[in-house]
Amino acid sequence: MPELHAPIELQGIDLHGLQRLLDSRQLPPIERWNPPHCGHSGMRIAADGTWLHDGEPIRRPAMVRLFSSILRREPDGTHVLVTPVEKLSIDIERTAFRAVDMQVEGDGELRRIAFALDHGDPVLLGADHPLVVRDGVGGLSPRIKVRHGLEAELSRPVYYELAELALADGSDGVWSEGIFFPLDPDR
Known part of the structure; x- marks a missing residue:
């Protein structure tokens, strides 16, 4: 299956071209999703940026990009991974x-x-x-x-x-x- 959220490299692109790419990119509309909270995801983002699940690093960059596209910070300061049907907590040591x-x-x-x-x-x-x-x-x-x-x-x-x-x-x-x-x- 092809990756739907491939990384955008800064090198070799002028910033006006970068803006056009960013404007054309569509991320999931997670700001409109408000499903019930279902528990903890077992995931954590370490201070160095490593994404972990049950204490083990997630080694596939495509998975990290996918999870990052459904991550948000709630008004109370907690972080969640959200889909149309569930919301799971995720721990973040410093920043996402x-x-x-x-x-x-x-x-x-x-x-x-x-x-x-x-x-x-x-x-x-x-x-x-x-x-x-x-x-x-x-x-x-x-x-x-x-x-x-x-x-x-x-x-x-x-x-x-x-x-x-x-x-x-x-x-x-x-x-x-x-x-x-x-x-x-x-x-």
Whole structure:
């Protein structure tokens, strides 16, 4: 069976082309599904992004991408995997996703920044996917909002790339899609 939710690679694609791909992608309408809660899935997303079931890593990337497409954060802060007929809890140690790569086009206010996430989807930093920097255990936790209340924590190398952009601009933040995103959690 062919994979319906293949990853989108950042490398070799301009960010306008990336936006067209993202606009054409259809994810399940999980925001409209409200089935009864059926228990715990036996799944956990570790702090390093590893998806586990009953303590064992899920080794098939296509399965992780499938599960990530039906994952959402509930208003009470819990995370669930949801289908039209059932809702199962899933434990998440830090964030649902990690931003593992970054691509930049343009400069200053005209800059566009895209992040590749560990489950195969990219996001463009902007109004729909803002950057937030939180104080966390062990220091700052820079995150980008993804979808359905989920966030992707920027890996340390990606955050350093972002900080280098800010330093090169002589600023305490970065521009993307015409919006300024401070890298200081107190701003």
